[in-house]
Structure formats: structure tokens, C-alpha cells
Amino acid sequence: MSGHLLSTQPEIALFASLAIGFFIGSFKLGPIQLGGVCGTLIVALILGQSGARVSPDLKNIAFALFIFALGFTGGPQFFANIGRGWRYGALSLVEVIVVVALVLGIAAMLKLDPGTAAGLLAGGATESAVIGTASEAVARLGLPPADIARLQANIVTAYSVSYLFGLVTIVLFSSQFAPLLLRVNLRDEAERVWRKLGGDGALAQGQTPAVSPLAARELKVDGAAGSSIGELEKRFGNNVSVQRVMRDRSLIRSQPSVTLKAGDRIVVAGRREALVEAIPWIGEEVFNGGGDVFVEKADVMLTNRAMHGLTLAQARARANPAEGRGVFVAAVTRLDSTVPALPGTQVQRGDVLTLVGNKEDVARGAAKLGYLIPATQKTDFVFLGLGVLAGIALGRLSARVGGIDLSLGTGGGCLLAGLVFGWIRSRYPVIGSLPSAAAQILKDFGLCTFIAAVGLSAGADALRLVREFGIALPVAGIVITLGPALASLFIGRALLKLEVPMLLGAIAGQQCSTPAISALVGVTGNATPVIGYTITYAISNVLLPLLGPLVVGLVSKLG
Incomplete structure (x- = not known):
């Protein structure tokens, strides 16, 4: 050139x-x-x-947009961990x-x-x-x-x-x-450490398991006859859920109070390790179904203060069985990094939890954990513009310490404004949409x-x-x-x-x-x-x- x-x-x-x-x-x-x-x-x-x-x-x-987006995406995690x-x-x-x-x-x-x-x-x-x-x-x-x-x-x-x-x-x-x-x-x-957290085998960051950690099987009830669905689920730490009950060719709504009978055909879903443990106790596996149970998958921003610092196992143990029933955490995303979703993994406010389960179960779980992240591609430019303006104003503040003039400047001001606006977005999700892809291109x-x-x-x-x-x-x-x-x-x-x-x-x-x-x-x-x-x-x-x-x-x- x-x-x-x-x-x-x-x-x-x-x-x-x-x-x-x-x-x-x-x-x-x-x-x-x-x-x-x-x-x-x-x-x-x-x-x-x-x-x-x-x-x-x-x-x-360009620098103002970059550093505001940097603060915005890190705001929830920064305040959660500080x-x-x-x-x-x-x-x-x-x-x-x-x-x-x-x-x-x-x-x-x-x-x-x-x-x-x-x-x-x-x-x-x-x-x-x-x-x-x-x-x-x-x-x-x-x-x-x-x-x-x-x-x-x-x-x-x-x-x-x-x-x-x-x-x-x-x-x-x-x-x-x-x-x-x-x-x-x-x-x-x-x-x-992986096994200490409850993992079974090792999985590298960014890899997808050949076999999903969540699974479903159709079983013919034998050993579990006489037990209620609620008792069965509680026996295995609520890590499995009865999704469907078929009795004499009639479909029965799966509820904790329903008592299972010998010969019932039920679909049981949940974490694979718990399912493997449960199958011999429940009955004989029927090899013609069960794989279509998980029909809903949603990303949820965790905002519930009571959940911060708990492991996934502790969160499930403390949850009301009726509220946590049938919904499972398939993945944990933190600052665009995938954290292993193991029973011993601690979750933090600002984490994005990928929930899997029936539609009504996922909606119920999301309401208790935080808010559903809508699949939108639109950026709230009112929120973005106000945030950058606030950062520029904040950057004009200065102080003299020990004979040295210190000022945040546009960069420092926009960084702090981004942190605050990102935190506001996590608390009030109806405003301030900045999809992760849009934030990444800004950065x-x-x-x-x-x-x-x-x-x-x-x-x-x-x-x-x-x-x-x-x-x-x-x-x-x-x-x-x-x-x-x-x-x-x-x-x-x-x-x-x-x-x-x-x-x-x-x-x-x-x-x-x-x-x-x-x-x-x-x-x-x-x-x-x-x-x-x-x-x-x-x-x-x-x-x-x-x-x-x-x-x-x-x-x-x-x-």
C-alpha cells in the first residue's frame, strides 16, 4: 500500500x-x-x-464503547464476588x-x-x-x-x-x-477436585459430552410398587423426576401423591448417575421410549440472594420439593465461560443457569431463581446512551491526592458506569437489553x-x-x-x-x-x-x- x-x-x-x-x-x-x-x-x-x-x-x-461494554457484562459478577x-x-x-x-x-x-x-x-x-x-x-x-x-x-x-x-x-x-x-x-x-465436586470422569472446557449428564428412561414398575411418586423422588435426593405414568393404557398426570402400582409404565428423568442408581430399585427398563421428556431449555439469570454461594446440591436440598421438582441445571455460564454444572459447584448471583425440564417445571424454577433471559437481538440504545453519558460525566470528576491530580477520565468513568448499569440490568431485566453478541462486538x-x-x-x-x-x-x-x-x-x-x-x-x-x-x-x-x-x-x-x-x-x- x-x-x-x-x-x-x-x-x-x-x-x-x-x-x-x-x-x-x-x-x-x-x-x-x-x-x-x-x-x-x-x-x-x-x-x-x-x-x-x-x-x-x-x-x-471506540474506547468509551469498549470499556462501558466491559463493565456492563462484568457488573453482576463483580458485585456478586466483591x-x-x-x-x-x-x-x-x-x-x-x-x-x-x-x-x-x-x-x-x-x-x-x-x-x-x-x-x-x-x-x-x-x-x-x-x-x-x-x-x-x-x-x-x-x-x-x-x-x-x-x-x-x-x-x-x-x-x-x-x-x-x-x-x-x-x-x-x-x-x-x-x-x-x-x-x-x-x-x-x-x-x-472434579470428583470431589460430584463429577464422574473428566470433561475439558468447551467440549460437549458424548453422553448428556441428564437422561430419561421408560421403566416397568416392580420394586417401587406401593410407593408414591413423591417418596420415589425423595429417596434419590430429588435428582430424578417421574415425568409420565401409563396405567392400563391410560395416561395419569404425574403428581407426588400418585401411588405407583406393579406393571405401571413410567418415564423417569434426571441426572444420569441418580437414574442409574434408581432403575434397579424401580423395575425393569422398557427399551422404546423416554428420550423425549426434556422439551424445554431456558437460560435464567440467577438473582436470588439466598442461592448465592450454595452448591447445586445444597440448592436442590433446600428447595421446596414441589417447587424444584422436574427441573434440572444442565449448564452454568459465568462471564462467557462455562463452569462445570456438578453437584458441588457453587453458584453466584449473576450466573446464567441453563434449565432443562418440562415447560411448566422450567417456568416455575426460573421464577424462583431469577429471570428468564429473552432470546432478543435488540439493544436498548436509550440505556446504552445514558450509560456512556453517565460515564463521561463521572470521568470529569478529579481529586488532588498527595500533590497528584487523579481523575478517572472517560475510560475509568465509563468502566464504573458500565458496572453500575450492568448491575441495574441484572436486577431489573425489563430494561437495558444488551445481548451478549452485541456486547462482544462493542468490546x-x-x-x-x-x-x-x-x-x-x-x-x-x-x-x-x-x-x-x-x-x-x-x-x-x-x-x-x-x-x-x-x-x-x-x-x-x-x-x-x-x-x-x-x-x-x-x-x-x-x-x-x-x-x-x-x-x-x-x-x-x-x-x-x-x-x-x-x-x-x-x-x-x-x-x-x-x-x-x-x-x-x-x-x-x-x-
């Missing part, structure tokens, strides 16, 4: 950065994958040598404290400017959103425009170099080195458009910074990544007594590293690390971006 064409039509440079960047980011080397964000940044830095520049207004709008998930949440605080201390120490040692220090924070913590909040903070330092442009370019360059090495470090540490330090076989540990396109814009504007400053510091930036990225990971490993195991798979998942989450959790799940062979990952990921996704202005302010103050 000619430099003149790119400089006169910057939209070509923008979309070329996105297309080529995502293509490059899609390649994997073992468990390592750059991803679209880093790929876009690298391409934008190269194309930026042509002089192509994207309007600052577009850059600011207090009760304290053992995992403490690791996010460890991440924040250690990362800030390391960044300030390295900045003093290498005499870094505020932009380079903030870029190391973003890259070492593998949190791209810091680029936006730090860039805004640099713009408020009151420096000449040329100096502001140079510092903002330093943020991007330091991020791109340190992110590469930070990413490799956290992936290898969480999946390979940490188990060696703890002297455990990670796959064996994960299988033990992906918003962030990568912003990243491409700042990469294009970095220009020749990128090469200057790399020549100036050389190998120091990659080494600093490794140190900033490894420091909090090692501290969390010690604190999580020795003091908090966390199970190893969940602890390593939490370490991946405190770094907001999707490649790390993917590698972990591949090594463990099941989804147990995701349980720890989702909590720290939700909290760190809020705390780390807010550190951008703090580091810029501290480093500029310290000289």
Missing part, C-alpha cells in the same frame, strides 16, 4: 490493521496465541510509518499491589517516563484497557502537544514489547512451572479500533523507544508478570488453602489472560480452573484499568 494513499484515506489503514492483525493473531504456537488486539497493534505500528492517522474523536468514542468471593478476590488485590510496586521500582531504576511506565503496566499485566486510561491521564499532564504525543506513543510501544513476553510468561507459569513448584501432578489434582471492535488508532499515531517513536531501552523492556515485562503470579501462588496455597486447579485458574484470571486459562484447561483435562478464573477476572478487569492514571500520576510526580 502506498504511503500517500494511507495518509489521505486513513480508514484503509484502520481496517487493514484490523484484518491483517486478527489474521496474524489467529496463529498459535503451542499454547501461545497473540490474539487480535496485539496483532492489530503490531500491524498498526508498521502502517503508522506511512503517516496515516485516525481522528482522535473516533479513537475516544465481598463473598474474598479468598479469590484477595489475589486480585495481590496483583494490583505487586504490579504497582514493581512498575514504580523499574521506572525509578531505568528512569522511565510516565508513558513507558504505564505501557509496561499494561503489557506486564496483559490488560489492554490500561492503554486507554493511561493515554487519557497523559493528556491531562499539561505538557506541550508534542510531548503528549511522544508519551502516548511510548505507552503503545512499551505495551507491545512487554505484552509479548508477559503473555508467554503467564501461560507457561500457570500451566507448566507452577505445578512443578508445588510438586503436584496437575491433571491428577484436577480429576480429584472487540471498540478496543481494536482504539488500539489501531493509537498504533498508527505512534509512528517513528516506536523504533526510538526500542533502540533506547533494548532488552530492558522485555525483561521488565517478564518481571512484572512473574512477580504477582509467584506472590499469589504462595499466598493462595499457604495462607488461603485454595485447591491447586482453582488457584492456578485464579492466577490466570488476575492477569485477565484468556490464553492462560485455555492452556490450563488443556493440561488439566477438565474445567475446574475456570471456577477460580472467573472471580479474579471480573475483579481485575475493573481494578487494573484504574491503575493507568495512578501510575502516570506517580511516575510524573516522582520525576
Whole structure:
């Protein structure tokens, strides 16, 4: 592409950065994958040598949409975990404290400017959103425009170099080195925890079981004759449900008070392990039916406070048998990650539970748990617009602490507004529709458009910074990544007594590293690390971006 064409039509440079960047980011080397964000940044830095520049207004709008959507989708989980998930949440605080201390120490040692220090924070913590909040903070330092442009370019360059090495470090540490330090076989540990939670065999994250954990069978009553349906279901912990009763070619409505007779043909449905236990006691299996019982499947946002922190087994045991009868949890989704729906799995407010059962059973269960998530593709732009406006207004607030001017900026304001508006949506589901697919496109396109814009504007400053510091930036990225990971490993195991798979998942989450959790799940062979990952990921996704202005302010103050 000619430099003149790119400089006169910057939209070509923008979309070329996105297309080529995502293509490059899609390649994997073992468990390592750059991803679209880093790929876009690298391409934008190269194309930026042509002089192509994207309007600052577009850059600011894209970042505001990205970070509002980030807060919106994480709001329910953030507020659910900020207090009760304290053992995992403490690791996010460890991440924040250690990362800030390391960044300030390295900045003093290498005499870094505020932009380079903030870029190391973003890259070492593998949190791209810091680029936006730090860039805004640099713009408020009151420096000449040329100096502001140079510092903002330093943020991007330091991020791109340190992110590469930070990413490799956290992936290898969480999946390979940490188990060696703890002297455990990670796959064996994960299988033990899986079985402790009530799982039967291992299932990797993202895989679909060849055999469903829920099943139905048609049986001819023998041993259960004389027992009522309610007694039968209670005997097996209400993990099975009699869905249909056929007696002398007449269909009888299945109710707990109905007494079964020898020769009745009944359809029993429920969790497979309970069904296997129940069949010999009930009678003989009839091999011609039962597979059509589960006719309704619905996603429900959990909002019931009494359910928060309970395992699925505890929730079923505490439920009124009449209310919980015939409805089963087939899947638990938390922050777009699938958490294993095992009897020992703890559920949290903000989880999305996939309920399976007859239509009336699912509707009854949904009313007790929270609210049904409607299958809509429409976005409530009134709610979205008001949320972004509230974030912009919040970002204009500032305070002076210890001689340092601190302000949330548009990024921090929109993040906090997104959290609150996402929480409001979870409490009042009739307003604020933002389907997950729409939220994802806002996050992906918003962030990568912003990243491409700042990469294009970095220009020749990128090469200057790399020549100036050389190998120091990659080494600093490794140190900033490894420091909090090692501290969390010690604190999580020795003091908090966390199970190893969940602890390593939490370490991946405190770094907001999707490649790390993917590698972990591949090594463990099941989804147990995701349980720890989702909590720290939700909290760190809020705390780390807010550190951008703090580091810029501290480093500029310290000289």
C-alpha cells in the first residue's frame, strides 16, 4: 500500500490493521496465541510509518464503547464476588499491589517516563484497557502537544514489547512451572477436585459430552410398587423426576401423591448417575421410549440472594420439593465461560443457569431463581446512551491526592458506569437489553479500533523507544508478570488453602489472560480452573484499568 494513499484515506489503514492483525493473531504456537488486539497493534505500528492517522474523536468514542461494554457484562459478577468471593478476590488485590510496586521500582531504576511506565503496566499485566486510561491521564499532564504525543506513543510501544513476553510468561507459569513448584501432578489434582465436586470422569472446557449428564428412561414398575411418586423422588435426593405414568393404557398426570402400582409404565428423568442408581430399585427398563421428556431449555439469570454461594446440591436440598421438582441445571455460564454444572459447584448471583425440564417445571424454577433471559437481538440504545453519558460525566470528576491530580477520565468513568448499569440490568431485566453478541462486538471492535488508532499515531517513536531501552523492556515485562503470579501462588496455597486447579485458574484470571486459562484447561483435562478464573477476572478487569492514571500520576510526580 502506498504511503500517500494511507495518509489521505486513513480508514484503509484502520481496517487493514484490523484484518491483517486478527489474521496474524489467529496463529498459535503451542499454547501461545497473540490474539487480535496485539496483532492489530503490531500491524498498526508498521502502517503508522506511512503517516496515516485516525481522528482522535473516533479513537475516544471506540474506547468509551469498549470499556462501558466491559463493565456492563462484568457488573453482576463483580458485585456478586466483591465481598463473598474474598479468598479469590484477595489475589486480585495481590496483583494490583505487586504490579504497582514493581512498575514504580523499574521506572525509578531505568528512569522511565510516565508513558513507558504505564505501557509496561499494561503489557506486564496483559490488560489492554490500561492503554486507554493511561493515554487519557497523559493528556491531562499539561505538557506541550508534542510531548503528549511522544508519551502516548511510548505507552503503545512499551505495551507491545512487554505484552509479548508477559503473555508467554503467564501461560507457561500457570500451566507448566507452577505445578512443578508445588510438586503436584496437575491433571491428577484436577480429576480429584472434579470428583470431589460430584463429577464422574473428566470433561475439558468447551467440549460437549458424548453422553448428556441428564437422561430419561421408560421403566416397568416392580420394586417401587406401593410407593408414591413423591417418596420415589425423595429417596434419590430429588435428582430424578417421574415425568409420565401409563396405567392400563391410560395416561395419569404425574403428581407426588400418585401411588405407583406393579406393571405401571413410567418415564423417569434426571441426572444420569441418580437414574442409574434408581432403575434397579424401580423395575425393569422398557427399551422404546423416554428420550423425549426434556422439551424445554431456558437460560435464567440467577438473582436470588439466598442461592448465592450454595452448591447445586445444597440448592436442590433446600428447595421446596414441589417447587424444584422436574427441573434440572444442565449448564452454568459465568462471564462467557462455562463452569462445570456438578453437584458441588457453587453458584453466584449473576450466573446464567441453563434449565432443562418440562415447560411448566422450567417456568416455575426460573421464577424462583431469577429471570428468564429473552432470546432478543435488540439493544436498548436509550440505556446504552445514558450509560456512556453517565460515564463521561463521572470521568470529569478529579481529586488532588498527595500533590497528584487523579481523575478517572472517560475510560475509568465509563468502566464504573458500565458496572453500575450492568448491575441495574441484572436486577431489573425489563430494561437495558444488551445481548451478549452485541456486547462482544462493542468490546472487540471498540478496543481494536482504539488500539489501531493509537498504533498508527505512534509512528517513528516506536523504533526510538526500542533502540533506547533494548532488552530492558522485555525483561521488565517478564518481571512484572512473574512477580504477582509467584506472590499469589504462595499466598493462595499457604495462607488461603485454595485447591491447586482453582488457584492456578485464579492466577490466570488476575492477569485477565484468556490464553492462560485455555492452556490450563488443556493440561488439566477438565474445567475446574475456570471456577477460580472467573472471580479474579471480573475483579481485575475493573481494578487494573484504574491503575493507568495512578501510575502516570506517580511516575510524573516522582520525576
